Amino acid sequence: MKYAFFPGCVSKGGCPELYQSVKQVYPRLGIDLEEMTTASCTGAGVLQEKDLRLGDVLNAHTLAIAEQQGLPIMTICSTCQGVMSQANHRLATDPGYLDDINRVLAEEGLTYHGTTTVKHFVWILLEDVGEQKIRQSVKRPLTGLRAAPFYGCYLQRPSAALGFDEQPARAKSLETVMALLGAEVVDFLGKSRCCGMPLLTINEPGSLKMIAHHTSDAKEHGADVMVTPCPLCHLNLDGLQTKAARRERREIDLPILHLPQLLGLAMGLEPRALGLNRNLVSTKSVLETLRVA
Amino acid sequence: MLTTFRIRRFNPESESPQPYFEDYALVTERSDTVLDALIRIRETVDESLTLRCSCRGAICGSCGMRINGHATLACKTKVAALASSGETIHVEPMNNMPVIKDLVTDMAGFWEKIRHVQPWLQPTGPEPEGEYLASPDAMNHLTGVMGCIMCGACVSDCAALEVNPDFVGPAALAKAYRFVADPRDGSGSSRLTALNNPNGMWDCTRCMECIEVCPKGVGAMDRIMTLRAKGIEQGVPSTSGSRHTEAFAEIIERKGRLDEPMLAVRTFGLTNFKQMFSFLPMVLRAFVRGKLPKSGPLFRPIPGADRIRRLFRRAKERP
Numbered sequence: 001m002k003y004a005f006f007p008g009c010v011s012k013g014g015c016p017e018l019y020q021s022v023k024q025v026y027p028r029l030g031i032d033l034e035e036m037t038t039a040s041c042t043g044a045g046v047l048q049e050k051d052l053r054l055g056d057v058l059n060a061h062t063l064a065i066a067e068q069q070g071l072p073i074m075t076i077c078s079t080c081q082g083v084m085s086q087a088n089h090r091l092a093t094d095p096g097y098l099d100d101i102n103r104v105l106a107e108e109g110l111t112y113h114g115t116t117t118v119k120h121f122v123w124i125l126l127e128d129v130g131e132q133k134i135r136q137s138v139k140r141p142l143t144g145l146r147a148a149p150f151y152g153c154y155l156q157r158p159s160a161a162l163g164f165d166e167q168p169a170r171a172k173s174l175e176t177v178m179a180l181l182g183a184e185v186v187d188f189l190g191k192s193r194c195c196g197m198p199l200l201t202i203n204e205p206g207s208l209k210m211i212a213h214h215t216s217d218a219k220e221h222g223a224d225v226m227v228t229p230c231p232l233c234h235l236n237l238d239g240l241q242t243k244a245a246r247r248e249r250r251e252i253d254l255p256i257l258h259l260p261q262l263l264g265l266a267m268g269l270e271p272r273a274l275g276l277n278r279n280l281v282s283t284k285s286v287l288e289t290l291r292v293a
Numbered sequence: 294m295l296t297t298f299r300i301r302r303f304n305p306e307s308e309s310p311q312p313y314f315e316d317y318a319l320v321t322e323r324s325d326t327v328l329d330a331l332i333r334i335r336e337t338v339d340e341s342l343t344l345r346c347s348c349r350g351a352i353c354g355s356c357g358m359r360i361n362g363h364a365t366l367a368c369k370t371k372v373a374a375l376a377s378s379g380e381t382i383h384v385e386p387m388n389n390m391p392v393i394k395d396l397v398t399d400m401a402g403f404w405e406k407i408r409h410v411q412p413w414l415q416p417t418g419p420e421p422e423g424e425y426l427a428s429p430d431a432m433n434h435l436t437g438v439m440g441c442i443m444c445g446a447c448v449s450d451c452a453a454l455e456v457n458p459d460f461v462g463p464a465a466l467a468k469a470y471r472f473v474a475d476p477r478d479g480s481g482s483s484r485l486t487a488l489n490n491p492n493g494m495w496d497c498t499r500c501m502e503c504i505e506v507c508p509k510g511v512g513a514m515d516r517i518m519t520l521r522a523k524g525i526e527q528g529v530p531s532t533s534g535s536r537h538t539e540a541f542a543e544i545i546e547r548k549g550r551l552d553e554p555m556l557a558v559r560t561f562g563l564t565n566f567k568q569m570f571s572f573l574p575m576v577l578r579a580f581v582r583g584k585l586p587k588s589g590p591l592f593r594p595i596p597g598a599d600r601i602r603r604l605f606r607r608a609k610e611r612p
Contacts, residue, residue: 009551013586014579038597040549040604045499046541049521054608058545061604104607108600157501189362194452194500201537201560202495204568206456239575278582280575 001128003074003119004066005033006084009041010231011076014239017275018231021260022076022121024273028137029129033074039065042083044232045154045198053101059087060101064112072117074124076260078230081120082154082162088118089161120155122173122229122259134180139268141182145289147262148186148223149174150214150237152230156192174229174259181266186223190214195233200240211236211244215254225286229259238280255283265290296321296376298330300342301385303392312392315339316381321372327382328356328367331396343395351508354444358396359385364449364506387449389458403445406461410469410488417479431476438471438516440509447503447513453496460496461488463503463513469494470516473523482527485520494520495534536560546605549595554588 011019026033039062041047043055062084066073075081091098092114102111119127125134151174155162164170175185196210215237218226228234238256245252256279257265264274271292276283287293296319303312317334328346335342346356349368356367361375361383375382390398416425447463454460469488472478488494494517503513525535540559544552561568579585586592595601 009553013551013553014584016584038595038600040595040601041545041551043545044541044551046538047545049518049538050525050542051522051608052518053611054542054605057604057608058601061601104604107607108603153500153502157505159505194498194502196456196498198500199453199456199496199498202532202534203453203457206453206498209456210452239579243571243575278584280578280582 001030001124002032002034002071003124004069004071005035006039006062006073006075006080006118007035008075008077008080008231009044010235014235015231015258017278018076018234018258018260020273020275020278021258021264024269025260025263025267028267029125029133031074031124031129034069034071036062036065036073042080042087044079045083048083055083056087056090056097056101057104059084060091060098060105060112061108061110063088063091063116063118064105064110067113067116068110072119074119074121076121076229077232078120078152078155078228079232081118082152082157084118085163086158086161088114088116120229122155122177123167123170125177125263126169126173127167131180134177137263138181138266140266140290140292142178142262142266142290143182145183145286146186146222146224147178147183148188148218148221148226149178149191150195150218150226150228150230150233150256151192152228152233153192153194155229174227177259178227178262181262183262186218186221188218188221188223190217195230195236197232197236200236205247207236208240208244208247211240212248212250212252215241215244215252215256216248216250219252219254223254224289225255225257225262225283227257227259227262231258234258241281253281253285255279255281255286257283257286265292294321294323294373294376295319295379296330296372297379297381298327298334299381299383300331300334300395302342302395303386304341304394321376323373325372326368327360327370327372327375327384330372331367331384343397345397352442354442357387357398357444357446357449359383359387359449364388364446366444366446366508369508387445389448389451389454389462390445398445400445403443403448403462403464406465407443407468409461410465410472411480411484412468412472414472414475414478415480416477425477427476435471435474438467438511441467441471441511442509444508446506446508447511450502450506452500452502453498457492457496459492461493463497463517466494466497466520467511467513467516470520473520482529485524485527486529488520489524489529489532489535494524495532533560536562546602547594547598548592549598549601552588552592553586555592 040058048055196207200207261274298317299314302315347353351369386392386396387398393399473484497517537560
């Protein structure tokens with residue numbers, strides 16, 4: 001199980017604990033990674049606001065590198081995954097467009113044939129690693145921990161580009177993994193809604209309202225912790241939670257974990273090794289629930 | 294097959310006008326749509342159940358409602374697809390608009406926003422003797438957006454509208470795109486300048502709910518992104534949204550990956566002390582936890598960033 005690893009900008013920037021934790025957990029699952037160091041940012045849907053074709057050129061460049069290596073790509077970010085899935089979908093379904101993009105790549109000696117698969121870590125866990133191996137890796141079941149999932153828009157929509165028709169289990173992949181680790185999954189409507197991150201630049205009060213609403217709602221449904229496969233959601237839900245709580249005059253204090261951090265806890269790894277001390281909302285209550293020193 | 298429908302009821306004329314849920318168990322057939330079932334409930338179980346419908350064939354757009362948490366047309370949703378193992382089907386009125394009674398919403402605000410974008414052709418120059426002509430090639434790309442049946446599903450599930458009711462919304466913006474991209478329209482950049490105002494095209498949060506729930510494949514958010522691109526291309530005044538996009542693109546072109554602090558500074562503006570200062574507590578906490586990203590000259594480009602720069606340059610030289 002070898003993948004070309006696409007870490008994404010945020011795991012190398014604002015959320016280094018995500019990169020740190022995924023490095024801790026993947027070898028224990030029989031996964032082998034080769035990091036893509038020359039691949040660019042996907043554009044995150046932002047570059048695509050200015051020039052969709054330019055975004056597709058950059059992603060075709062990444063997809064072509066992995067194709068040359070003969071490896072599928074592993075992402076650890078809902079946004080990276082969604083943007084690359086959409087680009088791949090456009091390129092795979094329109095041969096004329098693929099030719100157009102390849103003309104731009106040609107001068108770099110690259111051609112993309114449309115064969116690279118791109119998978120988020122949470123899909124890899126279910127589809128490639130498998131339930132049995134995940135269960136075997138659990139050394140400290142998350143019994144008693146009530147965890148709310150938060151997917152990130154790009155891992156939910158548009159479902160056609162994300163392969164939900166062929167792999168319907170992807171729609172609930174995060175909940176499935178959380179349950180396999182022994183956590184009690186707290187279902188709430190906000191799990192597949194927007195975290196507010198893209199709205200932050202134009203409507204900060206609206207963005208903060210979304211953070212306060214989703215985190216409070218999860219708490220009211222009984223959650224001790226929220227878990228996300230998207231570092232951009234994490235930047236908002238964790239990084240700006242205190243600001244959102246103050247503005248909306250609520251007490252929230254809901255720890256937000258990256259999926260590999262939760263997985264690492266279930267594997268019995270040390271909280272510091274998983275970077276839990278780097279989350280802005282304290283994760284102490286999670287460790288107390290799990291009786292981790 | 295016995296199916297339970299949990300329906301959100303609301304009657305403003307009742308003694309206690311509070312919404313509540315009521316369960317109805319109904320024998321359903323494989324061919325039944327949710328609309329068939331709701332009509333049968335009204336005709337055989339509870340005649341007070343109020344809903345709006347007309348064509349029953351996904352053409353008129355009247356039966357928009359939320360089914361299992363997402364807006365859709367009841368006439369296009371099969372009962373068997375949702376409740377093959379006896380699951381309860383949740384039915385609620387559309388969101389982001391006032392409820393008149395049960396499943397019927399007031400769409401006056403929806404129409405007002407559609408009118409706001411002036412959804413009519415505004416040609417300039419002398420009137421032709423016959424009709425205004427456009428080649429099929431120039432119009433083909435508009436067939437998707439012209440398929441909108443104004444059902445309101447996209448507006449119902451729009452996350453940006455939930456936190457900002459003044460946002461013009463996905464349906465109106467898709468309609469605006471339909472005229473901005475019509476080769477016969479002569480209003481030039483004035484439509485884009487109007488859409489550039491607060492509560493316009495930059496207020497979308499890019500959550501793709503509108504793309505997912507649209508029963509006709511209009512792809513409202515994709516149209517909004519094209520409006521943004523056209524706005525930038527035609528040089529409409531900058532907003533924090535457009536500055537964010539421009540700065541993002543420039544950083545990726547130079548470094549290959551994102552310099553996050555630089556993006557924030559360039560989006561909000563160095564002189565926007567109030568907003569920059571409000572983020573200071575978060576920045577300090579990140580610093581204490583050793584996770585403040587490097588920026589500016591300390592932020593190194595990816596290996597082979599010159600190749601990314603060349604790809605940018607060549608992609609801009611369109612064939």
